[in-house]
Amino acid sequence: MRRTLSAYEPVVGAHSISQLRQLATDLAGARVVHVNSTREGGGVAEILTWLIPLMNDLELEASWEVIEGSDEFYRVTKAFHNALQGSSQPLTGKMIEAYERTLEMNAVRLRPILSEADFVFIHDPQPAGLFDLCPHKKGIWLWRCHIDVSHPNRRFWQYLKSKVSSYHASIFSMPDFAQSLPHPQFLIAPSIDPLSEKNCELTDSEIAATLERLGVPDDLPILTQISRFDRFKDPVGVIEAFNRLSPSIHARLVLAGGGATDDPEGAAVLQEVRESVNGNGRIHVLELPPDVHRTINALQRASTAVLQKSTKEGFGLTVTEAMWKGKPVIGGNVGGIRMQVHSHHTGFLINTPEGAALRIQELLRSPALAERMGRQAKAFVTENFLLNRHLREYLTLMLGVRRGLTNHLVAH
Secondary structure (H helix, E strand, O other), X not given: OOOOHHHHHHHHOHHHHHHHHHHHHHHOOOEEEEEEXXXXXOHHHHHHHHHXXXXXXXXXXXXXXXXXXXXXXXXHHHHHHHHHOOOOOOOOHHHHHHHHHHHHHHHHHHHHHHHHOOEEEEEOOOOHHHHHHOOOOOOEEEEEOOOOOOOOOHHHHHHXXXXXXXOOEEEEOOHHHOOXXXXXXXXXXXXXXXXXXXXXXXXXXXXXXXXXXXXXXXXXXXEEEEOOOOHHHOHHHHHHHHHOOOOOOOOEEEXXXXXXXXXXOHHHHHHHHHHHHOOOOOEEEEEOOOOOHHHHHHHHHHOOEEEEOOOOOOOOHHHHHHHHOOOOEEXXXXXXXXXXXXXXXXXXXXXXXXHHHHHHHHHHHOHHXXXXXXXXXXXXXXXXXEHXXXXXXXXXXXXXXXXXXXXXXXXX
């Protein structure tokens, strides 16, 4: 369902909506194009799903384009994703050739749209090479990096840097991710849509019916991790943590998620997870399609606590979603999770399965603590990670970059 900004007034307030409309006045009619690698699966697609309609509601002309590629291309870009988050692997000439050939084919289709846009936002490494393939561009190009590139594989980063250095600016989710680039860099943290099917209020009966349909009994406290089946999300480590709980602690663990169309490793990781369950009837592994947002919503709301035991994480919108629902989060002490989970306040940051098990036990043994942390978590998201703040920062950035670039050209 495509909403207008007025629908959000009861959540974020009329003043916030008025501020957005005022900011957008000088951008009315601007052609804005966002480009990424998939329309479903992952946080970037979720953000663009609400961002494009709301930009259009503000009288910008916003659109969303998706690059297309073969399985070989997505294997290469997955290798890029892993290497930029620190994995050690070689960058071969064949990989570069597959990457560049695919982008050249996409450029033929996208060049007319991108060349005429006033603002182009290129999301993550997959489409980054498009800048050099659109020589007659008229607008401002910004590279938006959503992943943790704080300690990248240097060879991969040097190659990617050669592709993004010519952009007018780049955007990262937090200061630790920024890299040395010859242009301005900006920080915009992601956010959630509080009215989406994944985040809206649900009745108790719908939550109960969802659990029954999924085959998850509600006889014990439920612990849940929602994420793609990706090694950096460490679902096997979550199972290890669950298996380390004291025999006196009785709970169920739900690992739910799926894949993204640009992630070819998901099936192998899912198989590893299923093997790690090893017959434990209190562990429920759910492979979900990308469009079951109310199901994910119900699972999070049914949980006593939510885990996100990532070993690398760009931001972690599943953390934001759980906190919005008043749930304490036990999260890996990495990336954007550190921006959201404040130990002993909105949840706990952990580094090991042993640490995760310890914190799970603490929350399960103290329902009052879990409830207090959940209230604080929701308040923190309300203040910092809803879409009105995110959209405001996009508008402010566009105005600032356009004005700064104009002033630079006038001065020279």
